[in-house]
Structures are given as C-alpha cells and as structure tokens.
Amino acid sequence: MRADRLVSLVLLLRQHGRLSATRLARELEVSTRTVLRDIEALSAAGVPVYAERGRHGGFALLPGFHTELTGLSHDEALALLVAGSRRGAHAFGLGSALASAMLKVVDALPEGQRATAAGATQRLLIDPETDLLSRRLVADEAPDAVVAEVRRAVFSGRKLRLHYAAAGRAPTWRTVDPIGLVTVRDQGYLLATRSGADRTYRLSRILAAEELPEPAQRADRVDLDQAWLERSTLFRTGGDQVTVVAGLNPARREELAGTALAVLTETTDADGRLRLEVTFQDARHAEWALWRLGTDGEALTPQWLRDSLRDRAAALVSQYARGS
Template structure:
C-alpha cells in the first residue's frame, strides 16, 4: 500500500507541480505527518523532491525529472488513455498500439506480479466479437492510413482535407477544422467545423484524408462530452428528411420504440392502457423499419403513407408464406 502511495505522490507532483503537504494529504487520504514521512522516503530513495518555504511554498520535483515506463511512445501512451474501451482504441486506429503498450506495461511489472496479473486478465473479457446468440457484432473498419491522418490532424490542431461520401451522395472533397474524435457503439465520428459551422462526419464514410500544414481554426480547449450532446440535439431536431409519426404501442415495448426514435414530442395513455406517442424518425425508411420491428405490439396511426407501406409489406410476407394452392 505504501509503495502505491509513493508512486501516486510522485505522479501528483509531476502532473500538478508544487503542492502543499495538506493538499497532498487530502489527495492521498492520509495524514500530513504521513505525507512528510513519504517525502523523506522519496528523498532517501533518490527522487529529487524539494521543499519551498513561505506563504506559497510546498513540495515539488526538480525541473526535468522524468519517470518513464519502459519506453512508451506517443501512440502507445494515447492508446492507454482511451483503453477504458477496447473498441474505442480500435475505432481510433490504436488497436496495435494498445497491444504494444500493454506488453510494455506487463514487462514493467515486478516479476512477482506478472503471473498473478496474467492469470487475472484471462478471467476478464470486455466487448467480445459475438453476443450470446453467436451474432457477430459489426464494428466499422477505417483504413489505418486514413485514421492516422485524421488522428494526427486532430491532435496537432491542423486543418484536414477529407474525401467524404455522405449518404446517397457521391464522395466530395472538403477542408475542415477538426475538433475531436468520438466513438459510440463501435462507430467512430469526427467532430469538426467547416466555414465556421458545426459538422459531424462518420469515419467509415471517409474515402481518403490528408492532414494539412495550416493550423485549424478552433478553441484551445474543448469539452467533447458537451459538444457531442449539442451535435446529438441538432441531429434530432434538424434535417429535411425527418418524419413525425403518431403511434400506439404496448407499454411493455415502449422502451424499444423510444430507443429507436430521434425524439418523443408527446405521450398519453389510452383507455385500454396502451400508450399513444408522437415521435420523430430520421426519415421514412427509419420510421418503417422501427414500426416493423414491433410487429403487433405497435400501430402507426399517422401518416397514412406509413400505414399503407406497413400493410403492403405484411401482405407480401403473408402471400409468400401462404398455404400452397
């Protein structure tokens, strides 16, 4: 436990600079006296910790002090930072870097820990490639050469030239200012601006990408979580192809309906206990697909074209599986 605390103490000083004994004690959840003993132990072990007295004093490391982990390179360190989701590392083109980084981490472990850690890792599995029904979970693939250009432009703050194929459109070249990368359920997205307007690009639809030398026009700091929520809101409330549907649904399947819709505009309960919802979908195909999944657990009340489309589809299925004449 003390060894872990000493490492944490060094990392705190590395990341945050000069800190008082009281601040270190709060961060490490120990007493101030324990912190002073730990500082003395680090100094004895050769770690260059020094004290600065006075009103703004505290403890700090000598400038230039480095602690390296078996030579992690930039991409390996980045892979570890996004390793909370293995799929995230894969979506950002960092899968091989993550594997390499983890090998170096294992090599850096004390010999007595290696066997224990390896055995424990064999008993933990995150995001397998198939589910319990042996269905392969589809992960979008982005060529490494394209992903490397995108990632480099995002991290370096350079403009990015992309050849992008929007839905039902031929690919077009455009120059964007990259903001950040987001992965959602194995789907990767590039958040950017183009001529000052917010844009979101599906990484799997990139045909080519080239990092430019020109600096990107973007703020120095970004809250990606907030930016993603704002893009999500824009997507749900905008778009010329969106359709609004009035539907009755079995309460037991409400979650399935709402989970596929873009937004719920209104909701009430009918006399028979079923729910009546006004919901929006991305387009007509999305609406038809969502209602078809619910079978007899839902009924589209409006618009009429959706009722007709669902009836025609059901009739075609009934004809195909009808009794032989």
C-alpha cells in the same frame, strides 16, 4: 513498422514463454512466413531466440533474457488513455497500439507480479464480440491508415482534406478544420468545422484523408462534452424528421422509445394499449422502427407510413405463399 513488430514479438515470447509460429502470426496480424523472417532477424541481431521441435514446440527465448524495450510510443500511450473502452481504441485506429502497449506494461512488471497479472487477464473479459444470444456486435470499421491521418491532423491542429461518402450521396472531397474525435456505441466520429459551420463526420465513411500544412481555424481549448451535446441536439431537431403516432403494446414501450429521437406525448387507450407521438430521423428510420415491432405496434399516422408498412407486409406474405 517492422521494428515495432520485432519488439512485440520479443515481448510476446517473454510473456508467454513459448509460442508457435501460427500463434505469433495471429497475435501480430501477419503471415507465418513473416514471423519466420522476423525470428531470423532477431537471431542475427543477437536476441537468444530458439526453436523447439515437436507437436508442442514453438519459439522461445533463453531463460533469463531481459530487454529494456518497454518505453511506450506516442500512439501506445494514447491507446492506454482510451483503454477504458477496448472498442474505443479500435474506433480511433489504435487497436494494434493498445495491444503493443499492454505487452510492454506487463513486461515492465516485476517477475512475480508479471505472472499474477497474466493470470488475472484470463479472468476478465470486456466488451465481447457477441452477446448472450450469440448476436455479433458489429462496430464501425475505418481503415487504420485513414484514421491515423485524421488523428494526426486533430493533434497537430492542421487542416484536413477528406474524401467523404455521406449517406445516399456520391463521395466528395472537402477541407475541414478538425476539432476532436468522439466514439459512441462503437461508432467513431470526427468533430470539425467547414467554412466556419459545425460539421460531424462518421469515421467509417471517410474513404481517404490528407493532413494539410495550413493551420486549422479553431479554438486552443475545446469542451468536447459540450460540443457533442450541442451537435446531438441539432441532429435531433433538424433534418428530414418524421413525427409518428403509434399504438403500442406496453411491453414494447422502452424498445420504441429507445429507437426514436424523442417521445412527444404519451397516453393510454381504453384497451390498455399505449398511444405515443414520437419523432424519427427520417422516413426510413420510422419504417424500420415500426416494422421491427410486428403486431405489437401500429403506425396510426401518417398515412404514407401505414401504406408503406402494409405494402411491405403484403410483399412478405406473397413471397411465403409461393412454394420454396
């Protein structure tokens, strides 16, 4: 780990010319004290790094210094393969490997192209962390060490032992045969089988993982697109699904349809409002979807959903009727 960090430190200095200890610490995700120790280690190893004092000072390499440390590691090469989505790389625990790989790619360019590439990166922003309304886009997060262990088992074809916390249940240990990894809208999933049955696990709910020595029972080749389609279909048609008939302002139609699993029927009432029969994953999903529509949507059936929304609204009225 430290060797990779030292290489990244040298490449950062080559790319940017001069950086402060604070900036280096932020880029390498370590403390400034660690950066200073790394600088000392590089100097002791003969790397011509020097410090410039003053307000705009920092660390830099002697002009003309060049390193051949641009070979990509396995994880760095893998990170580049999924770099079409920066968030995809992070979902698979490859965020730091992607950053390191991109430094090596830039450093491997001829000097003239290196400057052009560095300038171009300042003109492109992909998947920012907030949208135009300043809403922070929160992605699933799983510990890198856990995701790395899952990733190793997927690639090596060995069984995997998981400590998994399913929604609303106490965490349990289980042994699975890993098939592949999928990322959808910033959420990472492990596709696997357990005792021959298909299973899908959200990476952020895996508390611990251990690659086992036994080979996994799985096909040599897999069509992940088809496997994901089949599991998505099963998810939409099984479980504790709820069917709701809702009256709706036509302007909010796409919003409701986008959150539901499926729209079964759709008609227009005499007053111009839509009447949709839709399915949701479960009761909580249905209540959330109708509540967020406010007065633009109304659950017509089932009655328990109407009662639940009424009680929730009454509680809110009572809260705001009291003095602050």
